[in-house]
Amino acid sequence: MLRKEQNDQLTQTGRGTPMGAMFRSYWLPALLAEELPEPGCPPVRLKLLSERLLAFRDSEGKLGLIDEFCAHRGVSLWFGRNEDGGIRCPYHGWKYDRHGQCIDIPSEPASSGMCDRIKLPSYPLVERGGVLWTYMGEPAEQPPLPEYEFATVPAEQSFTSKRLQESNWLQALEGGIDSSHVSFLHSGSLNSDPLFKGSKGNQYNLNDIRPVFEVIENEGGLLIGVRRNAEDGNYYWRITPFVMPCFTMVPPRGDHPIHGHFWIPIDDEACWAWSFDYHPVRPLRDTEVRAMRDGHGIHVSYVPGTYVPTANKSNDYLMDRAAQKAGVTYSGVSGIAMQDASLQESMGPIVDRTKENLVSTDNGIIMARMRLLRASKALSEKGSAPPGANPEHQKIRSAALVLPPDQPYQIAAADALRATPGKAQTSV
Amino acid sequence: MSNGADEAHCLGGAASANTAAPGEAVIEANLVVAVAFAGATADMAATLAEVCLAQGLRPTVLVIHMARHDDGAASPMLKELRRSAAMIVVAESDAYVGDMLDALQA
Numbered sequence: 001m002l003r004k005e006q007n008d009q010l011t012q013t014g015r016g017t018p019m020g021a022m023f024r025s026y027w028l029p030a031l032l033a034e035e036l037p038e039p040g041c042p043p044v045r046l047k048l049l050s051e052r053l054l055a056f057r058d059s060e061g062k063l064g065l066i067d068e069f070c071a072h073r074g075v076s077l078w079f080g081r082n083e084d085g086g087i088r089c090p091y092h093g094w095k096y097d098r099h100g101q102c103i104d105i106p107s108e109p110a111s112s113g114m115c116d117r118i119k120l121p122s123y124p125l126v127e128r129g130g131v132l133w134t135y136m137g138e139p140a141e142q143p144p145l146p147e148y149e150f151a152t153v154p155a156e157q158s159f160t161s162k163r164l165q166e167s168n169w170l171q172a173l174e175g176g177i178d179s180s181h182v183s184f185l186h187s188g189s190l191n192s193d194p195l196f197k198g199s200k201g202n203q204y205n206l207n208d209i210r211p212v213f214e215v216i217e218n219e220g221g222l223l224i225g226v227r228r229n230a231e232d233g234n235y236y237w238r239i240t241p242f243v244m245p246c247f248t249m250v251p252p253r254g255d256h257p258i259h260g261h262f263w264i265p266i267d268d269e270a271c272w273a274w275s276f277d278y279h280p281v282r283p284l285r286d287t288e289v290r291a292m293r294d295g296h297g298i299h300v301s302y303v304p305g306t307y308v309p310t311a312n313k314s315n316d317y318l319m320d321r322a323a324q325k326a327g328v329t330y331s332g333v334s335g336i337a338m339q340d341a342s343l344q345e346s347m348g349p350i351v352d353r354t355k356e357n358l359v360s361t362d363n364g365i366i367m368a369r370m371r372l373l374r375a376s377k378a379l380s381e382k383g384s385a386p387p388g389a390n391p392e393h394q395k396i397r398s399a400a401l402v403l404p405p406d407q408p409y410q411i412a413a414a415d416a417l418r419a420t421p422g423k424a425q426t427s428v
Numbered sequence: 429m430s431n432g433a434d435e436a437h438c439l440g441g442a443a444s445a446n447t448a449a450p451g452e453a454v455i456e457a458n459l460v461v462a463v464a465f466a467g468a469t470a471d472m473a474a475t476l477a478e479v480c481l482a483q484g485l486r487p488t489v490l491v492i493h494m495a496r497h498d499d500g501a502a503s504p505m506l507k508e509l510r511r512s513a514a515m516i517v518v519a520e521s522d523a524y525v526g527d528m529l530d531a532l533q534a
Contacts, residue, residue: 001530001531002531212510212513212514212515212516213514213515213516214515214516214517214518215515215516215517215518216517216518217518217519217520227510358531358532359532360486360487360488360514360515360532361514361515362531363488363515363517363528366527366528366531366532367517367519367524369531370524370527370531405507405510406503406504406506406507407503407506408503408506410518
């Protein structure tokens with residue numbers, strides 16, 4: 001459980017809050033590159049960390065991320081005209097460049113200097129690995145660009161999607177580091193989902209439903225190891241890295257691509273669940289990409305024209321009681337992503353953690369919360385850069401492997417956990 | 429609360445106990461959080477494991493200061509702890525002892 005003030009501190013990410021300052025210390029996924037496909041294309045409204053913003057690609061193809069609203073009378077610039085090096089408000093013609101600088105006020109004489117004095121808040125927006133990343137903190141503290149492996153392999157080896165999740169970001173993150181639910185909630189999917197089935201690891205998963213956890217603090221966050229019994233007294237380990245503030249990777253299965261998530265706050269009651277798949281040494285197969293686009297694995301299908309999942313709160317996630325009863329799915333909800341999201345959203349937008357009853361298998365969650373609280377305190381009181389912003393912390397992989405019973409996995413699997421270009425993932 | 433190396437300590441139930449002989453504390457406990465400093469002997473870890481197994485307890489074990497000890501010392505201890513522990517947490521700071529007890533409402 002948490003005290004109310006701790007829960008508030010972890011879940012509030014608006015400007016001026018401790019966790020808001022934490023998030024503003026990192027490069028964060030803002031949009032998929034496909035959302036701004038070409039120079040002069042329509043702008044995109046988005047909300048991040050409770051700030052309403054407008055992203056656009058100007059007529060020269062350069063990316064901008066600025067305050068959504070015109071400085072004149074507060075009109076949304078989403079209605080604006082993306083023309084000749086900037087976006088022009090359709091109300092009175094004020095025009096802004098990609099840095100938010102006002103570059104034209106048609107009704108004012110140039111000699112007034114009014115135009116030069118008007119500047120909207122803006123943030124850098126950078127394309128990397130099919131994702132548009134932004135940094136919303138102090139320019140002087142801007143860290144190097146992200147080095148997560150999924151964003152640095154060749155484009156044909158990686159696939160990324162996002163979906164709206166109607167809950168606070170922390171509920172979603174905690175699902176990502178709570179491996180104990182897999183043997184229950186996702187048990188029906190391990191041997192049927194095209195992006196999961198066929199690995200020997202699945203049998204270890206399904207044969208031992210009482211996994212044992214070992215959580216290890218590391219430089220960038222945590223390693224969450226889950227062990228199950230394997231042959232000859234050995235242990236089958238699945239190791240999930242958590243890189244602060246909100247990056248997790250799912251341990252691989254067989255030769256399937258590796259996958260993982262970011263959980264990015266939209267505001268305090270919703271987040272973007274970013275999901276990626278990549279293979280370190282080979283292009284994704286057409287069948288794999290098709291399965292991802294169709295919503296298999298950790299991805300979803302969408303309400304057309306949106307990033308809202310087809311199965312969502314408004315339709316009770318297409319709950320199928322017959323499938324639940326027959327054991328086709330454990331919860332009655334289809335698809336791994338929405339099995340998670342449906343339950344996390346059911347907790348309410350911000351779950352009251354003063355009322356929870358945690359058990360030993362929740363120690364990954366406990367440690368993650370404590371690391372986040374400590375890091376935000378160190379940032380606000382001492383200005384200490386938080387873990388996970390350093391690109392070296394981001395060069396990490398999940399792993400699945402069998403080890404002898406006396407081996408500390410963080411040492412035995414050290415190479416497997418390091419993202420090494422050109423080297424295949426360690427998987428069972 | 430423990431303050432030395434080479435010992436395994438048990439904290440039982442709502443009232444914490446502090447002992448280098450974990451048996452008595454474990455028998456009284458409805459929840460066991462053992463704080464085993466890295467560098468503790470494998471014998472101490474084995475004793476803890478035996479007591480917990482005999483009592484049907486599956487403790488959460490917090491290992492502190494692992495990085496200060498060589499890997500050779502950690503392996504035998506981990507092997508023993510793994511016999512009974514439901515969860516092992518490895519942290520650098522002993523401040524997590526209080527965090528964990530608060531979170532688990534121990």
